[in-house]
Amino acid sequence: MATIQGSAAADNLVGTTSDDILNGLGGNDTINGGGGNDQIFGDVTVPYFFYNGKFYLLSNAGTWQQAQAQAVTLGGNLVTVNDAAENQFLVNTFGGTEGLWIGLTDEVTEGTFKWANGEAVTYTNWSPGNPDNSGNQDYAWINFQNPGKWDDAGGAVFRGIIEIANPLSNDKIIANPSNDTIIGSTGNDTIDGGIGQDTADYSTIGQAITLKPTGVVTKGTAGTDQLVGVEKIIGATGQVNIIDASTATGTATINANLGTQSLIVNTGVATPSTLSFTVTNFVNVIGAANNDTITGDNGNNSLIGNGGNDSLNGGGGDDQIFGDVTSPYFAYNGKFYLLSNAATWKQAQAQAVSLGGNLVTVNDATENQFLVNTFGGTEQLWIGLTDEVVEGQFKWVNGEAVTYTNWLINQPDNGSGVEDYVQINLLGVGKWNDLPNDTSSYNPLVPNSLRGIIEIANPLSNDTIIGSAGDDTINGGLGSDTVNYSSLAEAITLLASGIVNKGSFGTDKIVDIETVIGATGQSNSIDASTGIATTTSLNVNLATNSLIINGLPAPINSLTFNVQNFVNVIGTTQSDIIKGNNLANELVGNTGNDTIQGNDGDDILDGGDGNDQLFGGNNDDQLFGGIGNDILQGDNGNDLLNGDLGNDTLKGLAGDDILDGGVGSDSLLGGIGNDILIGDLGDDILYAEAGDDLVFGDDGNDRLYGGDGFDELNGGIGKDFLYGGNNNDTLFGNNDNDTLYGEAGDDILNGGQGSDVLRGGLNNDIFVIAVGNGSDIVQDFQDGFDKMGLSGGLLFSQLTILGSGTNTLIKNTSSGETFATLQNVSSTLITNLDFISV
Known part of the structure; x- marks a missing residue:
């Protein structure tokens, strides 16, 4: 092992292929460890510590004068201890057993102790009986007999506690001639930049690196380094270098911006509360477990928020952005x-x-x-x-x-x-x-x-953002970006303002996102009822996963989105076009003149206010027109159509449908199938069309048409016209003066209360009379074919048959009430054989 030490000047130090110790000492140095597992120090040989705005570290072992000289070369002095708190900090930091020089001396005047930096002596902590100047003891040291106690000594050999008020040198990147730079190399190295703004440069190792919050740098097959006192980290270009804060503890968070090469760590502790770094050539970021802010650059980044409510911005490029992941996320070979x-x-x-x-x-x-x-x-x-x-x-x-x-x-x-x-x-x-x-x-x-x-x-073109738990802000940046919520087990609601409600998983704010994917099997919704300009409308087609927002301010005018696995839609206050898919959709037009189409699935369509057009499509649908003059069409399936308020047109088409016009003068067409038509309030026109239908005019002067099939028509309250159509129909006029036409088929015509006009039409018809039902006119009674129906317990024996000109009157013998007038029928032809109980 070689020990290579620089000077106070700007040195260029290169290690061997073995395990070396390299120390730049003072000056703006360039240090390259070479091979082996090295310890590299920018300015000092030991770790340093921060307290009350100053830096503390240990000198090499030597005399007091040697320790003080080393302190001066580093821009400081042996420590000045101003109070008991600082004295205890030294014990806690450097231990209470090793003897260590401090900056107190009486070498100038015996017995008059002064600090080496010239400060006044305001605090001492001598051990009992000291200082005693035994044998020219002119220099103070700490930890004599008890932790933190002071004693005087002479030519002893101790390490000293160095105190530096300001950093000596600013280490910078290689390109600047005056910068200190530590060159990362192969091996498991310990790199200490010491005091100042120092750089660890890994641009020459040809490996991707991962920077972790504890200062650990993994270098792939090149080993693992421990960084201390380093403020700038440079990765190799063309490598997938990663900032990984997933192992940060406590309340720590990061603010990483790859575009500005900035990394700020909010430590979650009082001192230091924040740390700032420059990070060059980094591609991917993994956040801490708390609320991080992560921004990519113009390259293809992978950004993972990890836990917490994170703000993620892909920047330019084709990025993958994850709000959270449930397990660590690793990069290998691209x-x-x-x-x-x-x-x-x-x-x-x-x-x-x-x-x-x-x-x-x-x-x-x-x-x-x-x-x-x-x-x-x-x-x-x-x-x-x-x-x-x-x-x-x-x-x-x-x-x-x-x-x-x-x-x-x-x-x-x-x-x-x-x-x-x-x-x-x-x-x-x-x-x-x-x-x-x-x-x-x-x-x-x-x-x-x-x-x-x-x-x-890596995606070819689009940014992908994986939505997950937490209140996240997700910005796709440039490109066609996707936020994917398919891994959530809850329905989401996409609001027009760009808010995504995720149920128990929180709320996201999405910006610059072109595709939103909901979880399959969930009732995901698009809701544009609030938070959108009053001039804006929607064109939604869930079958083609298309959402177009029209009416935006120039020059944007309109925006197109891809929406996948959505089921329900609530429109704007303007005229929207909303189309469902093959699922059971709930589609609401809100206000405005909307066009809504259910397509496949058992759908619920609600036009809301405005003159709307609703089309059920296939399967069994429910259509509600809301306020306004609406057109409702059931299409295929057994549908329920309700016009609500307004003059509506309802078309059942195929299937056994229920049509209710609601309030207003409505037109109802049953179509194919056995339908139920209800006019409700207003003067309605009801066409049963094909099938065996039930038709109710309800309140108002209605027109009811049976069409084909065996139909039952009920006029309800009001002066109604009933037309049976083909086949054997039953017609009830109910209240007021109604007109009933049986038309083709063996029909039953019952005018109900009021003076009604009954016309059977072709085939054998029955005209019903009863006590209290009023006096009806039967226009086409055919003796031998048609019958008079006796209802409500009325008997033939209670009747009087009279001639009146060319007509026949049927009267109540006891009360004189005229039940019916048979036009153009001779009374001599009418016998008990023309009556039947019904």
Whole structure:
């Protein structure tokens, strides 16, 4: 081992291939450790400590004068102790057993002690009986007999406590001729920059480095360094250098900006509360467990917030940005590796795909050993090899050719005939074995579920941000960026303001994001009801994963997004276009004249206020027009249509539909199928069309058309017109003076209360009369074909049949009430055979 020491000037120190100690001492030095496991110091030979605005360190062992001389070369003096607190700091820091020089001396005037820096003596802590000047003892030292006690000595050899008020030299980068620079090299080195702004330069080692919060720098196969007193770290260009704060403890946080090459560490302790570094040529960042701020540069970064409520900004380039990860995240050979949740092989692969990767493909022994070194050699882990398609023909799930295997002896064996999936580390570090997809209760040697090793390649063009727990701010920056919430087990709601509500997982603010992916199987929603300009509208198509926001201020005008796995939509106050997908959607237009289409699935469509158009599509849908003059169309399936308030048009089309016009003068068309049509309030027009339908006019002067099928028409309150159409229909006028037309088929016409007009039309019809129902006119009674129906217990014996000109009157004998007038029918033709009880 060589010890190489500089001077107070600017030195260039180069170590040997062995384990060296290199100390630059004063001056702006350049130090290169060379090979071996070296200890490299920029300015001093020992660690230094900070207290009350000053720096403290130990000198080499020597006389008091030698220790003081070394202190002066470093820009300081032997320590001045001003009070008991500082004295105790020295004991706590440097120990209470070793004798150490302090800066007190009476060498000028015996008995008159002065501090070497010229300060007045305001505090002493002499041991009993001292100072005693036994044998020209002119110099003070600490820790005589008791920790912290002082004594005077003469030519003894101790190390001294050096105190420096200001740093002596500023170490800087290589390019500046006046800079101190420590050149990183191979081996496990300890590098102490000492006082000043010092640089550790790893640009020549040809390896990626990882900077950790404790000052540890891992250099791949080049070893591991410990940095102390270094303020700038330079990585090699072209390497995937990483800042990894995941092991930071307590409340520590980081603010890392790769674009400005800045790293600020908020330590979470009082002294020092913050540390600032310059970081050059770093590519990826992993945050601490607390609230970090991480910003990328214009390159392709991987940014991981880790725990806490983090602010992540990808900057330019094609980045991968993760709010959190549930396990450490590692880079190797241009790709990224992490562990899945414990699950079956297929579940682990599905999670890998959701993150933009696959279960790992192992191409050679070096990569296999990396997996062992990184994830351990004892836990059994899924890898991406399977022969599920053709037994015995193993293939990588990402489609790559199999160029390397590392099977355990006598494996694979397809035990039990179901072992189609491969794991690593069973009964041998790094060895492979085939297992079934589901390992629960399979073998005592195998856990019930295994985690998998996920491998993610660098994306070609888009930034990917993995959403997770915490209130995160996510900025995609330049490019077409994606925030992916598919790994969450809760529904999310995307608001127009860029807020993403994640249920129990918190709330995110997303900026410059073009694709939002929700978790599959969850009722993910788009809600534009608030937080958006009054001139803005939506064009959403969940089937094509498209969201377009129109009406934005110039020059933007409109924005287009990709929205995946969304189910529900709430529109704006303007005229929106909203289309569902094949799931059970809830689509709400809000205010404005909206067009809403359910497509496949059992959907709920609500137009809200405004003149809306709603189309159910396939399956059994529910359509609500809301306030306004709306058009509702059920399309295929058994649909429910409610026009609500306004003059609406409702079309059931195919399926057994229920149509309710609501308040207003509505038009209802049942379409194909056995439908129920309800006019509700207002003067409505109801067309049952094909099928055996039930039609209710309800309040208002309505028109009811049975169409094809065996229909039942009920006029309700108001002066209604009822048309039976084809086939055998039943018509009820109910209240008021109604007009009923049976048309083709054997129809039953019951005018109900009021003076009604009944016309049976073709075939054999029944005209119903009852006490208290009013006096009806039957326009086309055909003797021998049609019947008069007696209702409410009315008997033929209670009737009087009278002629009145060319007409026949049917009256109540006891009360004289006229039940019906049969136009153009002779009373002589009417007998008991023309009546039937109904």
